[in-house]
Amino acid sequence: MIRYTVQRLILIALTLFLIVSIAFITVRMMPGSFLKSRNLPEDVRLIIENKYHLHEPLIVQYKYFVSDFLRGNFGVSLGLQPKVPVFDILKQKIPITLQLNLFALILIIPLATIFGITTALKKNQLYDHIANVLVIIAISVPSFVFASLMQFNLAYRAGWFPILLSTEKALTWSKFHSMILPIIALSVGAIAGLTRYVRAELAENLNSEFMLLAKAKGLKQIQAVFRHAIRNSFIPLANMIIPLFMGILGGSLIIEQIFGIPGTGPLMISAINANDDPVTIAVLFFYSIIGLTSILLIDLSYGVIDPRIRMGGKR
Amino acid sequence: MKKRYSLLLIVLTVILVAAGCVNDVEVAVDPDPVDEGPRIFRKTASRVTTLNQQIYETTAESSVMRFIYGNLLERFYDEATDNYKFVGFHATDLPTRNDDGTVWTFTLRDGLSWDDGTVIDAYTYEESYKTLLDPKLANYRANVFFDDVTVKGAEAYWKGEITDWSEVGVKALDANTLEFTLEFPCPKIDLMVAFTRGGPTSPIKMDLFESCFLDEEKTENNYGTSLETTPSSGAYKLVEWTRDQFRKYEKREDSPVAAYYVPTTIEERVVEDRSARMQLFENGDTDYCSITGPDYDKYQEDPRLVFWESTTVWSMFINMTSEEKAFLRDVNFRKALYYAMPRDIITGNIYQTAIPAAYIVSSAKIADADTGLRYRDSEVAKAVTPQNNGYNLQLAQDYMQEAFAVHGKMVVQLDYFDTSDNLKRVGELLEQEYEKAFGTDVIDVVLQAVPWQTSYENMENGTYDIAFGGWSGGEFNPWSGMVVYTSDYASKIDQFKSEEFDDLYDRAVKGDLIFKTEERLQALAEMEQMLFDAVPFVPFMQTRTPYLFSDRVHLITGGKYVSGVGFGIYQSKLDPLATE
Numbered sequence: 001m002i003r004y005t006v007q008r009l010i011l012i013a014l015t016l017f018l019i020v021s022i023a024f025i026t027v028r029m030m031p032g033s034f035l036k037s038r039n040l041p042e043d044v045r046l047i048i049e050n051k052y053h054l055h056e057p058l059i060v061q062y063k064y065f066v067s068d069f070l071r072g073n074f075g076v077s078l079g080l081q082p083k084v085p086v087f088d089i090l091k092q093k094i095p096i097t098l099q100l101n102l103f104a105l106i107l108i109i110p111l112a113t114i115f116g117i118t119t120a121l122k123k124n125q126l127y128d129h130i131a132n133v134l135v136i137i138a139i140s141v142p143s144f145v146f147a148s149l150m151q152f153n154l155a156y157r158a159g160w161f162p163i164l165l166s167t168e169k170a171l172t173w174s175k176f177h178s179m180i181l182p183i184i185a186l187s188v189g190a191i192a193g194l195t196r197y198v199r200a201e202l203a204e205n206l207n208s209e210f211m212l213l214a215k216a217k218g219l220k221q222i223q224a225v226f227r228h229a230i231r232n233s234f235i236p237l238a239n240m241i242i243p244l245f246m247g248i249l250g251g252s253l254i255i256e257q258i259f260g261i262p263g264t265g266p267l268m269i270s271a272i273n274a275n276d277d278p279v280t281i282a283v284l285f286f287y288s289i290i291g292l293t294s295i296l297l298i299d300l301s302y303g304v305i306d307p308r309i310r311m312g313g314k315r
Numbered sequence: 316m317k318k319r320y321s322l323l324l325i326v327l328t329v330i331l332v333a334a335g336c337v338n339d340v341e342v343a344v345d346p347d348p349v350d351e352g353p354r355i356f357r358k359t360a361s362r363v364t365t366l367n368q369q370i371y372e373t374t375a376e377s378s379v380m381r382f383i384y385g386n387l388l389e390r391f392y393d394e395a396t397d398n399y400k401f402v403g404f405h406a407t408d409l410p411t412r413n414d415d416g417t418v419w420t421f422t423l424r425d426g427l428s429w430d431d432g433t434v435i436d437a438y439t440y441e442e443s444y445k446t447l448l449d450p451k452l453a454n455y456r457a458n459v460f461f462d463d464v465t466v467k468g469a470e471a472y473w474k475g476e477i478t479d480w481s482e483v484g485v486k487a488l489d490a491n492t493l494e495f496t497l498e499f500p501c502p503k504i505d506l507m508v509a510f511t512r513g514g515p516t517s518p519i520k521m522d523l524f525e526s527c528f529l530d531e532e533k534t535e536n537n538y539g540t541s542l543e544t545t546p547s548s549g550a551y552k553l554v555e556w557t558r559d560q561f562r563k564y565e566k567r568e569d570s571p572v573a574a575y576y577v578p579t580t581i582e583e584r585v586v587e588d589r590s591a592r593m594q595l596f597e598n599g600d601t602d603y604c605s606i607t608g609p610d611y612d613k614y615q616e617d618p619r620l621v622f623w624e625s626t627t628v629w630s631m632f633i634n635m636t637s638e639e640k641a642f643l644r645d646v647n648f649r650k651a652l653y654y655a656m657p658r659d660i661i662t663g664n665i666y667q668t669a670i671p672a673a674y675i676v677s678s679a680k681i682a683d684a685d686t687g688l689r690y691r692d693s694e695v696a697k698a699v700t701p702q703n704n705g706y707n708l709q710l711a712q713d714y715m716q717e718a719f720a721v722h723g724k725m726v727v728q729l730d731y732f733d734t735s736d737n738l739k740r741v742g743e744l745l746e747q748e749y750e751k752a753f754g755t756d757v758i759d760v761v762l763q764a765v766p767w768q769t770s771y772e773n774m775e776n777g778t779y780d781i782a783f784g785g786w787s788g789g790e791f792n793p794w795s796g797m798v799v800y801t802s803d804y805a806s807k808i809d810q811f812k813s814e815e816f817d818d819l820y821d822r823a824v825k826g827d828l829i830f831k832t833e834e835r836l837q838a839l840a841e842m843e844q845m846l847f848d849a850v851p852f853v854p855f856m857q858t859r860t861p862y863l864f865s866d867r868v869h870l871i872t873g874g875k876y877v878s879g880v881g882f883g884i885y886q887s888k889l890d891p892l893a894t895e
Contacts, residue, residue: 032768035455037372042805044458047474051453051534076535081558082365083537085529092558148590156594163594164584167561258588262559 005300012292016285023284024065027277028058034078034275052078074282079274080267086282090264097256097263099171100179104186105244112191116198117230123203131195138192144254147185151258155181164260182259186252190244197240201233208232238298246291354889356578356868357601359586362559367539368517369447369454377514382551382564382581384513385435387421387493391575392871392883398687399879401507404572405435405518405548409507416500416830421493421510424571429520430547437487443518444485450475451534456515460485463795464509465498465825499825504684508791513549520546550576560585576885602868603884606861611667614863621874623860623881624679626796627787628672630852631656631729631745634779636810642725643780648718649850652781654711655752657744658704658855665740672857673705675843679857680793681878682836689878690793695840699847705854708752715753726759730773730782733764738783741855774808784808784852790878794823794835797842800851811851816842867892 033054035045046055053061068075074086081089115135119128155161166178205211206229214224256265264283271279361375368380385405393400401409406421427435448457448469461470467484471477484496495506510516519538523546527538539545542556550572551564562583566576586592589607596604605623606614614620633652637643658671670678674691682690690696701707718725731742739762746760765773765782773779788796798804801820802812819838822828828835846852862882864870867890871883 031772035372037455038771038806040455040805041458041462043474044455045805048453048455076529076537080364081540082370083367083529083535084365084540085537151591152594156598159598163591163598163600164586165560167557167584169557258591260560260584260586260588260591262557262585 001300001303005296008296008299012296015292016288019288020069020281020285021062021066023281024062024277025058027272027280028054028061030272030275032275034277036079036274074285075278077276077279079276080271080279086278089267089279090282090286093262093264093267096165096261097265100182100261100263101186103179103183104190107183107187108190108194108244111187112194113198115191115195117202117225119195119199120202120206121225123199135192135195138188139196142254143185143189143252144258146188147182147255147258150181150185178259182255182261185255185259194237194240194244198233198237201236202229205229205232235302238301241294241298246287246294352891353579354577355580355582355892356885356889357582357584358603359592359595359601360562360583361587362585365539366545366553367536368513368515369452369456369519372455377512379553379562379583380513380517381549382513383545383547383549383553384517385427385548385550385570386512386514386517387423387440387510388507389572389575390507390511390879391572392877392880392886394871396687397872397875397877399877401511402572402575405440406510410503410510412503416502417497419495419497419501419506421495423491423493425491427548427571428569430552430567433520433522435518435548436490437493438490439518439521440493441485441487442521444516445480445483446519446521446524447515448473448483451532452536453534454515459509459515464495464501464506467496467498500829501825502684502792502829504791505795507684508789518548520548551581577887577889578885581885596863596865599865602865602889604863606668606863611861614861615667617863619863620861621864621870621882622668622876623862624677624876624878625787625858625860626677626679626790627785628675628677628854628857629669629783629785630675630854632774632779632782632784632809632852633850634774634777634781634810635849635851636777637780640725640727640780642718642722643727645718645721646848646850647714648722648725649853651711651715651718651753652749653705653850653853654707654714655749656705656853656855657748658706660744660748661741662856665737665744666856666858668861669856669858671704672854673701675846675854676793676796676839677787677857679790679876679878680788680796681791682793682839683832684791687878690836690839693836693840695836696843699840699844701847711752715757719753719757724757724759726761728761728763728780730763730765730770730779732767732770732783734767739764741783771808775806777810785858794820794839797839798824800842800846809851811846811849813845813849816845819845866890 033045033049035048049055053064056064076082077084077086077089115131119131122128150161151163155163161181162174162178164178165182166172166175168175202225206225208229210232211224211229214228215221219227253265253269255261256263268280268283268287270276271283360378363371363376363379364373365371365376366379366383368384371377371380387404387406388401388409389404390399390401392398403409403424405423405427407424408422410419410421412419421437423435423437423440429435444460446452447454448460450473454473457469457473460466461473468477468482469484472480472483477483484498486494486496488494523544524536524538527536527544529535529537537544541558542553545553545556547553547567550567550570552567553562554565555561555563562585564581564583566573566579584595584601586595589610592601592604593606593610595601606620631652633649634640634643635646635649642648653673656673658673662669662671672678674696676690676696678689678691680690682688682693682696691700729742729745731738742762746762749758749760770779770782771784774782774784786796786799788799797820799807800809800811801807801817802814803817819842823835823838823842828838864882868884869888869890871887872880874882876882
């Protein structure tokens with residue numbers, strides 16, 4: 001297990017290096033400049049860009065980049081927050097995104113599990129049909145539509161919630177109150193998607209032979225479901241957690257914009273649009289670390305969920 | 316068990332249904348106006364990238380800097396003249412100059428300070444400008460001293476061509492006297508505008524700046540990037556700053572211009588979403604709101620609506636040097652497009668807040684700084700402005716027939732920005748109107764959606780037929796705005812080149828005309844006429860932004876837009892909030 005983990009960590013390091021190298025080459029080949037003013041004289045523009053070696057051959061730029069990267073220095077932002085070290089920008093924005101999305105996760109996983117299990121157990125009954133219709137609606141309608149509708153009706157017209165996220169720094173009740181609508185908006189689609197997945201997996205397991213065996217051994221339906229069927233359904237579910245977790249850190253561009261949340265949502269797109277190469281690469285690097293680590297953790301967790309799975313086994 | 320499932324379903328259904336149908340609620344009414352005590356002005360704003368005045372790029376930043384960074388001068392609305400006026404801010408009064416206008420002197424007040432009490436004097440300014448021009452820092456805004464006001468030796472110092480600061484024309488003669496020596500004479504208004512409002516010419520707090528360097532070589536500095544690194548020398552102090560979310564300013568009563576500002580506190584909420592901005596305003600959470608897009612239909616009859624005039628005139632640029640299509644080089648073809656441009660329909664049906672513009676210099680631009688006379692209101696401008704918003708179908712058809720006789724059927728591609736529905740609609744309208752006016756056997760307009768950046772690049776490279784574009788610029792110097800049409804302009808998007816135009820521009824901006832009011836005005840009209848004659852582009856509208864103000868704001872201008880100061884928002888009487 002330890003050897004397997006070490007091997008995977010080495011591979012992760014190599015993958016990360018490849019990702020940032022490809023990202024570097026890609027963003028540096030994109031046209032445009034971080035200097036947006038059209039009135040800036042060309043010679044002035046050149047002098048400023050030369051400060052960041054932007055007119056050197058790509059290989060020379062890459063050499064500068066690698067030497068900084070290996071020292072853990074991603075440089076400063078050029079366009080989004082000029083002169084601010086890129087990791088300071090991430091540090092600034094991650095807490096609120098994490099806070100919101102962890103609340104969303106707390107809502108998503110139990111609700112999706114409950115809805116998934118209950119709809120699988122009540123398959124093809126009225127409850128299942130109604131739930132399926134709602135799930136289809138929640139999946140089909142983009143989250144920003146829910147967000148706008150809720151903001152307009154529940155916040156603006158009814159006045160039940162603040163229109164925007166509270167500006168308080170600490171997590172107080174009033175701040176949490178202002179987070180309810182974004183949390184629901186972030187959760188609706190994910191709950192629906194996960195519900196469908198759990199329902200499908202569980203419904204398949206409920207009809208499998210090991211369930212017949214469990215019941216033949218004298219287990220009640222509810223015991224068989226919780227001890228065997230649900231546990232087996234959770235193995236593929238673990239794979240769903242990766243994109244969900246990535247979504248947590250990625251935030252949501254539109255929802256953050258609608259509710260005035262200063263999170264990571266717009267960061268990647270804004271950085272690309274602003275030709276802010278250091279931020280683009282740093283954000284990609286950060287997400288890659290989270291993604292690759294999540295995959296490793298999920299892989300390692302298989303053994304816990306299902307003891308038949310051995311990590312790093314030769315045979 | 317069934318009850319639990321049903322309960323969960325009901326909760327989910329209620330959330331989904333409630334999102335779709337809730338009745339109106341009543342809006343609270345503000346109390347009667349009272350003229351005393353603290354006043355909070357609440358507004359929505361955009362996110363800012365930096366508050367380092369030496370590197371910022373956009374108006375979002377300058378709108379914050381106008382509060383927190385002082386400068387030598389300031390401009391305000393003057394009720395007596397119903398116009399703008401310049402007053403001394405850190406300076407005691409307006410600058411004085413030598414006979415030929417190359418040496419300008421400011422006298423600074425005594426007792427100026429940063430918000431922490433650190434003294435500001437002429438030496439602070441000189442040090443700040445030395446930092447602005449520091450070649451190692453490569454500050455983007457350094458060009459204020461070699462484009463806007465050409466300070467002797469500034470560009471050479473910034474480029475590292477000279478290293479001796481004493482060769483640069485900025486000198487603190489003593490703690491109260493700051494002297495600028497210019498490469499060539501400069502009109503007084505240009506100099507005053509350059510040293511007005513928070514911006515690159517505002518002082519920086521040197522001790523703080525020194526502590527903000529990020530590297531030993533002193534090439535990167537994070538001054539103005541957080542609350543701790545953003546000092547105040549202006550009328551307000553930044554007291555809260557949550558990046559991309561919220562900013563709060565408190566008035567500095569010891570500021571020399573404090574008496575001009577009514578709000579004691581200004582709160583800015585960063586909101587990028589149009590609907591959310593509107594809802595906040597209607598809920599009474601903010602004191603003004605710009606009206607954009609579909610909201611205008613709802614508010615166009617609202618008596619509170621006021622219009623902010625823009626210096627931007629939108630035009631349809633024509634590649635007049637096209638190698639592929641000879642008819643684009645034919646002035647008759649271009650004039651036909653000019654006179655058949657349906658400006659009234661565009662502004663009546665598509666850009667409803669804009670006004671038709673058959674001219675090049677925006678009506679917001681001022682031609683006489685002393686009287687506030689707008690260029691478009693001057694007699695010389697009226698003389699060159701085409702009648703009937705430039706629409707003359709018969710004349711257009713005559714010109715087109717002449718072009719048709721030479722070139723035959725003309726197929727032209729019109730590029731519009733792929734992200735703009737309105738420009739797409741303008742394109743479709745022009746396709747329809749031009750083909751109707753001239754006949755489909757004469758002209759075929761083909762529409763093409765293009766990203767706006769690509770479209771501008773195509774225009775710069777001359778690889779397009781026809782495309783939309785616009786220039787804005789400062790309100791106070793319409794002559795400087797003409798630089799974009801000169802032959803050597805770096806980001807030139809039209810293909811017009813004329814030595815006569817360039818000469819006139821040089822004379823008006825840095826030559827013999829700068830102190831001759833009448834001749835200079837005439838030169839501007841002549842430059843505009845040259846562009847009318849060559850038709851490198853067809854101007855069609857001047858944009859305006861409609862605003863709504865809450866009932867607690869009593870605009871000092873009565874809702875009239877005054878060039879240079881707008882509506883005088885922060886000088887306007889403000890009723891207290893219910894909570895104040």
